[in-house]
Amino acid sequence: MRLDNMLIAEGVAGPEKGGGAGAAANASAAASGGPGQPENTIEHSDYRAKLAQIRQIYHQELDKYEQACNEFTTHVMNLLREQSRTRPITPKEIERMVQIIHRKFNSIQVQLKQSTCEAVMILRSRFLDARRKRRNFSKQATEILNEYFYSHLSNPYPSEEAKEDLARRCSITVSQVSNWFGNKRIRYKKNINKAQEEANLYAAKKAG
């Protein structure tokens, strides 16, 4: 079942009791290619804490259902035993009854797995989104980038080498340099008036 694999892969659900056949977990770890560096440690432990919380709730609910299922089963068995005094009841009939009950509770558990799976997916996407870990660049870094931008205002498109150089000097990645220039260009164009002050500022700085 896909749901089980998913939950197991996230460490939410343990192996099925009774020794289910273990299916190969296909790693869907699509490396984002970009600056998705595994710069965790703190972030990651936070992630795992929340994952553990989900796991705890999951097992809690699972136990609850299992217990309820057992209770209900014995209850029904007792009823059947009473009835057996007034009419014949075959073992087949009892077995069928038990199966029906188990199927019902099983479908409830599937729902539980589904909602747990959903919660894990949401948690994952939230932690995978780098926009949530945004930090502003250092003052000097923006200084360097602005200096380049305004001294190449007629053609603010740094070559790959220039990007690498800027990245090195700013202690950021080339992707971040590209992002910065992408944002800068469009935001400069958006209101030239205000940006003009900045342009003058950097022009003066260069002259001085």
Added chain:
DNA sequence: TTCAATGATTCATG
């Protein structure tokens, strides 16, 4: 707490 600035992502284009 509000809000502009800002870094990152998504989507369309060529």
Added chain:
DNA sequence: CATGAATCATTGAA
């Protein structure tokens, strides 16, 4: 694939 545009999510100052 690089870019522009729109949008998202966080930061930092008012």
